[in-house]
Every structure is written in structure tokens, then in C-alpha cells.
């Protein structure tokens with residue numbers, strides 16, 4: 001029984017929020033504000049955290065799940081920052097206890113912290129009855145982090161700017177994925193720094209500021225629209241992959257193991273170290289996951305389909 005079910009009439013709201021995989025992550029030049037310009041095609045996948053908001057003197061945060069020990073339980077938790085931001089916008093005290101049932105790998109390149117921030121905004125908004133408009137919620141998400149707006153909307157979307165300016169994308173069917181979860185995370189800023197370092201080292205004198213503005217791939221958008229897994233497999237790309245592999249060379253073996261097991265394509269998910277494998281169908285995903293689990297190349301392998309819905313209230317009472 002989880003905490004939500006212990007509550008008796010005190011009121012609570014539980015929000016389910018998906019992980020994401022970047023099916024295209026094109027990294028442009030380093031901007032004066034320290035962020036990189038991105039063409040970032042997000043796909044939400046059916047691995048979820050659940051964020052429950054309870055009335056309490058707050059903010060407080062608790063976590064459960066295999067990775068719970070790695071979730072910060074202080075003011076640095078993105079869900080706590082989200083609750084504080086929403087409360088301050090409405091002139092309220094941030095009186096809430098947030099309980100995170102964590103199923104998204106921590107520091108895994110799947111936007112787990114961003115998911116919890118979006119979940120906390122939606123849960124607190126319902127708990128406090130603040131009826132915040134969708135546009136205001138999206139603006140708060142963008143303040144909290146580049147990937148947070150996508151966690152709110154889910155589905156598939158193109159993110160421009162630093163990833164926060166979203167255009168929803170049409171998808172023509174479900175895509176079947178396997179995620180090889182690594183032991184230990186990678187720091188997203190460290191992976192971007194390594195990407196810049198590799199570019200400067202190999203760039204023939206080019207500076208990291210001069211990288212052209214990236215564009216979404218037409219072939220990739222067409223593959224998503226058509227629900228065509230083979231075409232999507234051919235169009236997948238991640239400019240952070242070389243940097244993630246440079247920092248964690250064993251990822252190259254994980255990627256090869258998934259391809260050898262029958263995946264259509266393999267790529268590092270976002271800043272890694274989770275590796276994502278696109279497969280033909282559900283049966284093939286299960287087979288690839290079983291082979292990866294037995295291979296010793298990852299801590300575990302999970303299957304999930306995408307697109308998945310964004311932050312959604314699933315229980316309240």
C-alpha cells in the first residue's frame with residue numbers, strides 16, 4: 001500500500017508523469033546565456049513517476065522506489081522548487097508534502113527530475129484549487145528547466161530554443177522501445193561540456209559558439225507521422241551520444257549488445273547513460289530486453305511504448 005492509500009479524507013492528488021527519449025537531439029552553438037540552441041524531438045514513453053501531493057506544513061518531500069536513495073530530499077528537489085514556484089505565483093504558503101514514487105531512472109537522460117517538477121505543479125494546482133491556466137503552467141515549467149514543459153504535455157513534440165519552446169507533433173502509431181538502465185547516472189551539464197570539448201578538439205579551429213542553428217529532420221518527422229518504426233530507426237540521432245560514450249566508454253558495448261539482440265536501432269537517451277533501443281514490435285522488445293538483462297551490459301532493461309500522455313491526475317480523494 002502506498003502513502004496515497006493511507007489518507008483518510010485529508011485530501012490528496014496523485015499525478016502520473018512519463019519519461020522521455022529524444023529521438024533527435026541536435027545541439028547547436030553555445031549561447032551567451034550558457035545554454036545550447038537545440039532541435040530536440042521528444043517522445044514521451046510509458047515509464048512513469050507518480051507524484052502525490054498531501055496537505056502538510058511544507059514543503060516536504062519523500063521518495064520510494066529502487067532509485068529513491070538518489071533522489072534529493074531537500075530544496076534542490078525539482079518537485080519542491082515547482083511547488084514553491086506555484087505557491088509564490090498565487091501568494092500562498094507552499095504547504096504540501098510531495099511523495100514521489102520513482103520509476104524513471106535517476107540522472108539517466110530520461111528527464112526524471114523534470115517529470116517530477118511537472119507532476120508537482122499539476123498535483124499542487126489541483127490540491128490547492130489554484131486553477132492555473134495551461135499557458136501559465138507551461139511558463140512555470142520553462143522557468144524550472146528546459147525539459148519540464150515537455151513532461152507536462154507528453155506525446156511527441158519538437159523543442160526549440162533550449163528545448164522549452166514546444167510544437168506538438170503528430171504520431172501515426174505506437175513505437176516499441178527497450179531502455180537499458182545503467183548503474184550510476186551522468187551529469188547533464190558534464191555531458192554538454194564534453195560535447196563542446198570534443199567539438200573544439202576535432203573542429204579544425206571552429207569555436208563551439210559558431211555551430212549552426214540545428215533543424216528538425218524532415219525524414220524523422222515523417223517517420224513519426226507515419227508510425228513507421230524502420231524509417232524512424234534510420235532517422236534517430238543524438239549529438240550528445242559521442243560525449244556520453246566518451247565519459248562512459250562501456251556504453252558502446254551496451255549499444256552494440258542491443259543491436260546484436262535484434263533492435264532496429266540503438267542510441268543513447270538524451271545525456272545518458274540510459275541506452276534506448278527501437279524495436280519492430282512488442283514481442284521483439286521483450287526479446288531484446290531479456291537478452292540485454294542476461295548480457296550483464298546494464299543494471300536492468302525495461303520495455304515501454306511511446307507516445308505516452310503527459311502529466312495526468314490519476315487519483316485524488
Ligand code: ATP
Nearest residue numbers: 077078106107108109110111112113116147188270
Ligand atoms: P535530463 O534527461 O532532463 O537531462 P536526467 O534524467 O539525466 O535529466 P534527472 O533524473 O532529472 O536526470 O536527475 C538529474 C539530477 O537532478 C539528479 O542527480 C538529482 O541530483 C537532481 N534532482 C532534483 N530533483 C530530482 C527528482 N525529483 N528526481 C530525480 N533527480 C532529481
